[in-house]
Amino acid sequence: MPRLSDIHIRRELLPGDLGYIAYIHGLLYARELGYGLNFEAYVLGGLQEFARQYDIEKDRVWICSHEDRIIGFLVGFHRHDIVQFRYFIFLPEYRGIGLGKVLMNEFISYLKESGCNKAYLLTTNEQQAAISLYTRYGFKLTEEKKSYAFDKELIELRYDLEL
Template sequence: MTGDVEFRDLEPGDAGWVASRHGALYWRDEGYDIRFEALVLGLLARFIETRTAHERAWIAHRGDERLGCIFCTRPSDESAKLRMFLVEPAMRGTGLADALLDRCMAFARETGARRLTLWTHESHGAAGRLYARRGFRMVDSKPVEAFGQPTVEQSWEIAL
């Protein structure tokens, strides 16, 4: 990863970008319909409206160009949840995903979470390999119809 990538918290305009990029990339790569973008919009709205000191977002950027994002939410005192993890296609394979995941995991630990969970799809093979390398274990996998496509949902977790 190039050294000129910076990380900041969520700022005005970022939520629209997060929803738009999730919608566009998941449509392109997975064939997911507009309901996926609606899911992301709902997650973003709840995050913004109810955010606590134990929740955080990171936007990776180079100047004005957004390159990726990751969110750490807190569904309970003991459990943190990784949400809305995205790396722009041009930045995949550069180490940016590792850098974002490092920040999320460290923050969850620092704020007292005992475990970090996430939800993804089997088709995200590179992400699954990243999680496994970091010590996450898959705790559930099931075929579903989601966002207009047959897919396999996966739940992963790691003890912190």
Template sequence: MAQEKHPECRKSAGDISIRTELRAGDAGYITFMHGRIYQKEYGYSTLFEAYVAKSFFDFLQNYDPSRDRLWCAEDGGTIIGCIGIAGHGDRAQLRWFLIEPEYRGLGLGKKLLSLAVDFARNRGYQTIYLDTTSDLTQAVGLYRKMGFEKVKETPNNSWKKGVTELEFSMDLS
């Protein structure tokens, strides 16, 4: 059975392209997306946007295409989704997983997550891990379906009161 498109989305998954080459402006635009979407959907403060900006700064300073990767899903040249892998020794950190709301429900999240996990596995990482929050119930469900297990829970009031930060991990060996 074909997956139904989001009612506000006139595009299908076939209209979306995914690229891996880093371009000028990607980090800024993806940081903007995170700030806008997380504020609107979850009430996160601008400190969350600062956290994302710092993580991109660190990523770009240490970027090694043989160990790190950023996937940008685009529609008409505009980024509408993303995910990244940042290598840390024998561990791969999954970062910046986000889909614009009107493009959710097309299978794009599953596609991006699969690409990232496959990349980490093919690069010889032993483990892939990620940090998320309990607010992101859809993403948490997808992580679990892909084989990630929750390994840590920590209160984090940095971006909004009452947030629980979750760490998920998956063995790739």
């Protein structure tokens, strides 16, 4: 199992990163949760919006790699007076080593440094391990709705954080 100390976190967005975020999401969510092409289209739509509005001063990326291979991501996308927490994902063999906690701490620091004390994220009821982490960091469930958006029945959830 890889060690946390072996992971490099890059905070600079480079060409190809956004395409890889889409690839990893499409692949893992299909394999692990049975999500279809509509989920990948949703991810691609959000990434297109992020690419067009990316502001190096206001937005943040955390690109995680091990042995020169990208293995995970987190994006902080500013939206006026609130930040959206997005694209938080790791390849399966990198889960459970503490990388999620490192990125959560970095995200909270980014919020404080930016002067923005509010964030939100969107997820589904099937992401229980991630939800457990989010709630430990103060995110609170604010909305839920039934959905078939990703080619299967599930419940979409919104969590909000106010520091």
